[in-house]
Amino acid sequence: MSSDPINAYFEGRAAANHTVVHGAPRLDLETYIANYHGRTQISRLIHIATHSVPLSVEAVKIAIKLLKQGSDVKCYRLAVSFLQKIAPNDPDAKPDEEWADRTTRKVAAETEKMEAALKSYKHNLIKESIRMGHEDLGNHYYASGELPNAFKSYSRMRDFCTAPKHVLDMSLQIIRVCVEQGNYMSVQSHVSKIGNLQRTPDEEEELKPKLAAAMGLANLSNSHYLDAARCFLDCPSTLGNSFNEVISANDVAVYGGLCALASMDRSTLKAEVLDNSNFRSFLELEPQIRHAISYFYTAKYSNCLQILNEYRNDYLLDIHLTRHVKWLYDIIQSKSIVQYFIPFSCVTLASMAEAFDTNETQLEKELVSMIGQGILDARIDTKNRLLVAKETDMRATVHKDTLTMARNYERAARLKLVRVNMVRAGLEVKGVKGQNHAGMPFQEGGRAIGSRPPGFLERFT
Structure with a gap:
């Protein structure tokens, strides 16, 4: 075990099979976190702090600074205790007990005041006041980090909504809380509810990008990469910063691009991604994704994989993408190998390794795995170091298809004759x-x- 506290902490994380990023990412932390607003800033900073060795201290210190501007005392104490583990001598590692006690008393007093006001509204049976009381209480709980109570308060607004606009606002607030909690089943449910409501053209224009992004996150969480890609590709470019409490426009480009690479073939990528004028505005924010997709489409697979590997650390530090990076990269690499091999009847392992910028041993393991899973229809000639496509007898295939077609035709003809004979006999x-x-x-x-x-x-x- 290392004597350095930060190295000791991450050695323990690695031993517990958690993702640990040792290399420096390409992102600038302050610029990256400025794309977001609200609690997601804290969540993303804590995620970076607990996964990135070089950015750990910086990320948690920024999180502590932001937390002291809010009212989530519990999260503040957790962040400080984490900093004490990795940098015990840092000035911010000492908790500000005076601020914590003052904020705790303030939160408790505001909670009591709001609950009393809500009780009064219920006594007077004023629907609009009760709805707003639940909304204010939900906002208060959300700001102070009590997400389950915030979800309950927002959900209780439904019985007191008197207009479709109220239901829309309630559902968006619930979606925001559910994304923070990781409750994507509820996210899908409330997106569907909003979709069934009547909306004005202005509301439709405002809501469509948010709903597409939220549904994309839900599908990504469930590893439905093609569905996620469709949602992100359909997200209007008017999203901007309107939903940055949940997701940024840069995220739409990254999530949509990677999911599309993993789930679409080359022709579909060209038609639905590269030629998509709407999604192109998102790709301009993340040019490396656009370049990777372009290289894949033009069969420059090594260049595509090289770009993805250069940004791998950045994507591992994304709170929504981190657990999907390995699977997405494996799928994209497997697709690249299959597409590369299609024109050949056989190819040397050496030339393939050179094309994919890897060594023969690693490539051979990958090919064995793909053949075993049925992804690649080929054999490996270990003596001559060749990958050989399985020969198919085209004449036998044509004969088999012809016989099947003849049997189907004969069966259909017999059924028609039976029908004609039944009619002639007056059985109908x-x-x-x-x-x-x-x-x-x-x-x-x-x-x-x-x-x-x-x-x-x-x-x-």
């Missing part, structure tokens, strides 16, 4: 409206009560 009875040919009433789905099971005519073939 025309029923009145609402009945089948046997005079029996239809059940839901078109089946008749007491009718024969489907497929009985096949017995005649």
